[in-house]
Amino acid sequence: MLSHRDINVRVDGIEPSVAVENPSNALELSTILEEASAEGHAVIPIGGGTRLEVGGAPTKYDVALKLGKLNSIVSHNPADLTCTVESGITLENLRSVLSEHGQFLAIDSPFPEQATIGGVIASNAPGFLKWQLGHPRDSVIGMEVALPNGTLIKSGGQVVKNVSGYDMARLHIGAFGNLGVITKVSFKLTPKPVRESTISIEFDDLSLAYGFAQEVYKSYVMPLSLICSHDFDKSSSSCKSLVRIGGRERALKRQKDLITEIGIRNHSRSIEIIDQPESDQLWIDVLNESVKGVDSEGYIKINTRSSCAPSEVEHAVRLIGTSLKDTGCLLSINSEPGFGAIFCNIHLPEKKSRDESIGLIQKIRESLHEIESWLIVEDVPTEWKSVLDVWDGGQISSIKLMDSLKATYDPDSVLNPGRFVTFQS
Amino acid sequence: MDKLIEDLKKVVGQDYVLSEKSDLMVYEYDGSVDKAFPILVVLPSNANEVSKVVKLAQENNLPIVARGAGTGLSGGAVAEKGGIVIAMSRLNRILEVDETNRIAVVEPGVVNLDLSLHTAPIGLYYAPDPSSQRACTIGGNIAENSGGPHCLAYGVTTNHVLGMEVVLADGSITWFGGKGRDYPGNDLRGITIGSEGTLAIATKIVVRLLRIPETTKTMLVVFDDVETASSAVTGIIGAGIVPAAIEMMDHFCIEAAEAAVNAGYPEGAGAVLLVELDGLNESVEEESEEIESICREFSPLEIREATDPEEREKLWAGRKGVLGALGRLAPNYYLVDGTIPRTKLVDVLRQINELSERSGYKIANLLHAGDGNLHPSILFDERKPGDTENILAIGAEILKICVDAGGVLSGEHGIGLEKQEQMPFMFTEEDMAAMTLLKIAFNTNDSLNPGKIFPTGAACGDISQARAIARVGPGAYI
Numbered sequence: 001m002l003s004h005r006d007i008n009v010r011v012d013g014i015e016p017s018v019a020v021e022n023p024s025n026a027l028e029l030s031t032i033l034e035e036a037s038a039e040g041h042a043v044i045p046i047g048g049g050t051r052l053e054v055g056g057a058p059t060k061y062d063v064a065l066k067l068g069k070l071n072s073i074v075s076h077n078p079a080d081l082t083c084t085v086e087s088g089i090t091l092e093n094l095r096s097v098l099s100e101h102g103q104f105l106a107i108d109s110p111f112p113e114q115a116t117i118g119g120v121i122a123s124n125a126p127g128f129l130k131w132q133l134g135h136p137r138d139s140v141i142g143m144e145v146a147l148p149n150g151t152l153i154k155s156g157g158q159v160v161k162n163v164s165g166y167d168m169a170r171l172h173i174g175a176f177g178n179l180g181v182i183t184k185v186s187f188k189l190t191p192k193p194v195r196e197s198t199i200s201i202e203f204d205d206l207s208l209a210y211g212f213a214q215e216v217y218k219s220y221v222m223p224l225s226l227i228c229s230h231d232f233d234k235s236s237s238s239c240k241s242l243v244r245i246g247g248r249e250r251a252l253k254r255q256k257d258l259i260t261e262i263g264i265r266n267h268s269r270s271i272e273i274i275d276q277p278e279s280d281q282l283w284i285d286v287l288n289e290s291v292k293g294v295d296s297e298g299y300i301k302i303n304t305r306s307s308c309a310p311s312e313v314e315h316a317v318r319l320i321g322t323s324l325k326d327t328g329c330l331l332s333i334n335s336e337p338g339f340g341a342i343f344c345n346i347h348l349p350e351k352k353s354r355d356e357s358i359g360l361i362q363k364i365r366e367s368l369h370e371i372e373s374w375l376i377v378e379d380v381p382t383e384w385k386s387v388l389d390v391w392d393g394g395q396i397s398s399i400k401l402m403d404s405l406k407a408t409y410d411p412d413s414v415l416n417p418g419r420f421v422t423f424q425s
Numbered sequence: 426m427d428k429l430i431e432d433l434k435k436v437v438g439q440d441y442v443l444s445e446k447s448d449l450m451v452y453e454y455d456g457s458v459d460k461a462f463p464i465l466v467v468l469p470s471n472a473n474e475v476s477k478v479v480k481l482a483q484e485n486n487l488p489i490v491a492r493g494a495g496t497g498l499s500g501g502a503v504a505e506k507g508g509i510v511i512a513m514s515r516l517n518r519i520l521e522v523d524e525t526n527r528i529a530v531v532e533p534g535v536v537n538l539d540l541s542l543h544t545a546p547i548g549l550y551y552a553p554d555p556s557s558q559r560a561c562t563i564g565g566n567i568a569e570n571s572g573g574p575h576c577l578a579y580g581v582t583t584n585h586v587l588g589m590e591v592v593l594a595d596g597s598i599t600w601f602g603g604k605g606r607d608y609p610g611n612d613l614r615g616i617t618i619g620s621e622g623t624l625a626i627a628t629k630i631v632v633r634l635l636r637i638p639e640t641t642k643t644m645l646v647v648f649d650d651v652e653t654a655s656s657a658v659t660g661i662i663g664a665g666i667v668p669a670a671i672e673m674m675d676h677f678c679i680e681a682a683e684a685a686v687n688a689g690y691p692e693g694a695g696a697v698l699l700v701e702l703d704g705l706n707e708s709v710e711e712e713s714e715e716i717e718s719i720c721r722e723f724s725p726l727e728i729r730e731a732t733d734p735e736e737r738e739k740l741w742a743g744r745k746g747v748l749g750a751l752g753r754l755a756p757n758y759y760l761v762d763g764t765i766p767r768t769k770l771v772d773v774l775r776q777i778n779e780l781s782e783r784s785g786y787k788i789a790n791l792l793h794a795g796d797g798n799l800h801p802s803i804l805f806d807e808r809k810p811g812d813t814e815n816i817l818a819i820g821a822e823i824l825k826i827c828v829d830a831g832g833v834l835s836g837e838h839g840i841g842l843e844k845q846e847q848m849p850f851m852f853t854e855e856d857m858a859a860m861t862l863l864k865i866a867f868n869t870n871d872s873l874n875p876g877k878i879f880p881t882g883a884a885c886g887d888i889s890q891a892r893a894i895a896r897v898g899p900g901a902y903i
C-alpha cells in the first residue's frame with residue numbers, strides 16, 4: 001500500500017506513517033477509505049495543500065489522501081448556470097472553463113492555481129467576493145461525500161431550489177473534512193459582469209476609510225468586493241480601500257460616479273480607476289498578499305481571521321491594533337466592512353518567547369470577545385498548537401453538538417483527528 | 426394525561442393548552458392532503474416555555490410537532506404520530522431591527538410579510554417571499570427552506586438566515602450561528618434549515634435584510650406556447666441576465682386567470698412570462714432593453730412593462746390570482762412541486778402534457794421558470810370515485826419525470842408526508858441512512874416531527890388510499 005513519501009503531504013511537520021494515496025476517481029477513493037478505516041488508520045485528505053497548516057496539529061496521521069486526480073468537470077450546462085465538478089479541480093482551472101462561457105463561481109481563494117475546490121470549500125478559505133454574492137456556502141447546491149467508512153453519499157442536486165431531504169452539504173462546508181471527504185460539488189454560477197472595474201481610494205486614516213465604506217454600504221451600489229487595507233507598522237496612518245464593481249456600460253459608469261463622489265466626500269487622498277484585465281490580476285495579487293504578507297527576517301508570521309457585525313469592523317480593527325501597539329509586532333489588516341470579516345497578517349518578533357507571543361494573541365482575543373467576535377489563528381508554528389487553541393473554540397456555541405456529529409459520523413476518528421474544532425481531547 | 430395537561434398549563438398558562446376535540450380540529454391539517462389529530466396543542470410564549478414543554482413531552486414519551494401557520498403543502502405540520510403540537514402563534518414578536526447591520530431578530534411565529542412591512546419605512550426588506558407570505562411564518566419557512574418567486578436572484582431561506590436560538594430534543598436551549606456572517610465549526614444553522622422540524626425547534630431567528638432596490642420593473646411577455654416562452658427564458662439567462670423573478674403560466678392557467686381576474690391577455694395566448702428586474706436605474710434599463718430584444722426574437726404576441734407599483738401589481742394580478750382561479754376549471758386541484766434544470770423545461774413539459782393526455786386529467790402548469798421550479802396542478806373532482814388515488818399517482822409520476830430529467834422531488838414545499846415514499850427516486854439507501862444519522866447526532870430519539878421525510882416502507886397503494894379520504898386543498902398557496 002505504501003506508494004511514496006512526499007513533502008507535500010507533511011502536516012505540521014508530521015508525515016503519514018503508512019501511505020500516500022492518490023486515487024483517480026471517487027470509487028478508488030472510497031475503497032482506500034474503507035480499507036484505512038478497517039485498519040484503524042487516520043486519514044488526512046489533501047487538495048492543493050495551500051492550507052495544510054490551518055487547524056490543530058493531527059493527533060494521528062497514517063494515510064495522506066490526495067485529491068488532485070479527481071479533477072474533472074462532471075457537468076456544466078451554461079444555460080442552467082450550474083456545474084458539478086470533482087473536488088480536486090483547481091479553482092483556476094474551473095474559472096478558466098467557466099470564463100469561456102461568460103460565467104464565474106462566486107468563490108475566491110488565495111493561490112487559485114493550486115487551491116482545489118474541495119479544499120477551498122472544506123477549509124472555508126478566505127476570499128473577498130462576499131459583499132454582493134454572499135458566503136461561499138451560498139453557492140453550493142449539491143455534494144457527493146465519502147464517509148469515513150468509504151460509503152459514497154450524495155445530497156442536494158443540480159438545481160437552485162431544492163428541499164428534498166436534509167441539506168447534507170452544509171455538514172461539510174468549513175468542516176475540514178472532519179466528517180467526510182468531499183468528492184464532488186455542484187454549484188450555482190453567476191454570469192460574469194459584462195465589464196468590471198476596481199476603484200482604489202486612499203485615505204489619510206482609518207476612520208475616513210471606514211466612513212467611506214459605511215456610506216457605500218448604505219448607497220444603492222452593490223460592489224462585488226470592498227476591502228479596507230491598513231498597515232499598522234508604517235509611520236503613516238493611511239488606509240486604502242479597494243472597490244470592485246461590475247455591470248453593463250451605463251450601470252458601471254453610474255457606480256464609478258457614485259463611489260468617486262462618496263470617496264471625495266470622505267476626503268480621499270487619491271482615487272484611481274483600474275479597468276480589466278489589470279483589475280482581475282489585482283484581486284488575485286491582493287488575496288495572495290493578504291496570506292503571504294511580506295517576508296521579514298527576525299519575525300514569525302501568523303495569519304488570523306475574525307468575523308463580526310459589519311458596523312463593528314472598524315472597532316475590531318482598532319482593538320487588534322491597540323492590542324499589538326508598542327509590542328514590536330508588524331500588523332497588516334484586510335477587512336470586508338460590508339460582510340464583517342477581518343484578516344490579519346501579524347509578524348511577531350522571533351526574540352519574543354512562545355508564551356509571550358501567545359499571550360499577545362490571547363490579548364487580542366479577549367478584546368474581540370467583548371464585541372462578540374473571535375479570532376481563528378490560521379497559520380502558526382506547529383509547536384504553539386499544543387498550548388494555543390487555534391479555533392478559539394470557547395467562543396463556539398453548540399460545540400457539544402459538533403462533538404456529537406463527529407462521534408456519530410466518524411466514531412473511530414478516521415478523518416483528520418485533532419485538526420478540527422470538534423476535537424475532544 | 427390530566428397531570429400532563431395540568432403541568433403544561435403551569436408552564437404556559439391556563440388558556441394555552443388545548444385538549445378539546447373541537448379545538449384540536451383546527452390543528453388537524455395543513456395545506457396538504459394529510460390530516461391527523463394531535464393529543465394536545467400547546468401555545469408557549471417564549472423559549473423557556475418551549476424548552477419546558479419539550480421536556481414534559483419527553484417525560485411522557487410524546488412526539489412533538491412545531492407548527493407555524495400551517496400553510497405548508499407537504500404535511501410538515503401534521504401530527505402524523507399524534508403527540509403535542511407546539512403552535513408558535515404567540516412567539517410572534519419582531520425583537521430587534523438593526524438598520525446599520527441590516528439584520529432583524531424575530532420569533533418564529535412572525536408572519537413573513539409582516540417583517541418586510543415592518544422594515545419598509547427604513548428601506549429594508551426580507552427577501553424570501555413564498556406566495557403564502559401573508560400567512561406563513563418565518564419559523565415555518567426555516568423548516569421548509571422556503572423559496573418564492575424572487576429567490577431566482579436572491580436565494581432561498583437558508584441564504585438569508587444568519588443564526589437561530591433553538592430548543593433541542595432534550596429541552597436545552599442553544600444557538601446555531603448568530604448575528605455575524607461567519608462562524609468556526611460545523612454549520613448547524615445550515616443543516617437545520619429545511620430539516621422540516623425534525624432536528625430542533627427555532628425560538629429566535631436572525632435574518633438578513635436587503636435594501637429595497639432603487640428601481641423595480643415588471644415585464645409581461647405573452648407567447649404562442651410554452652416552448653417558445655421557455656426558449657426565451659433560456660435566452661435571457663444565456664445573455665448573462667439573472668432577473669429577480671421569471672414566472673410562467675401555460676394556457677390552462679391563462680384561461681383560468683382570464684376568467685377570474687380579467688387580466689386582458691391577448692387572443693391565442695399560450696404562455697405568459699412575467700419577468701421582474703431590480704437594482705440600479707441604469708442596470709434595470711440596460712437589462713430590460715436586452716430582455717425585450719431577446720423576447721422579440723421569439724415573436725411575442727405582446728410585451729407590457731411597468732415600473733410604477735400599481736401598474737406592476739396589475740401585471741402580477743393574473744399570476745397571483747391563478748391558483749384560486751383554477752377552481753373555475755375543476756372542483757379540485759393537486760399541486761405538485763418539483764425542480765428541474767431549466768434547460769429541460771420544454772422536454773419535461775412535453776412529458777407532463779403526454780401524461781395529461783394519457784390519463785385524461787388536465788394539468789395546468791405554473792412555473793417559477795427562471796429556477797426550473799415547476800408547479801403542475803392536476804385538475805380533478807374528489808367526489809368522483811378513484812379520482813384522488815389517480816391524481817396522487819400522477820403526481821408521483823410527474824416527480825419521477827423531474828428526477829429523471831436531473832431534477833429533484835421538491836423545490837420549496839418539502840417532502841413531509843407527501844413525498845416520503847418517492848425519496849428513493851433520488852436517494853440510495855446509503856444516502857438516506859447518512860441523513861437519518863443526523864437524528865442520532867442531534868439525539869432526537871425521533872421525537873421531533875416523527876414519520877416525516879423518510880420512506881415508511883408502506884406500499885404506495887395504501888398511502889394513496891389513506892390520502893384519498895383526505896381533502897385536497899383549494900386555497901393552497903405556492
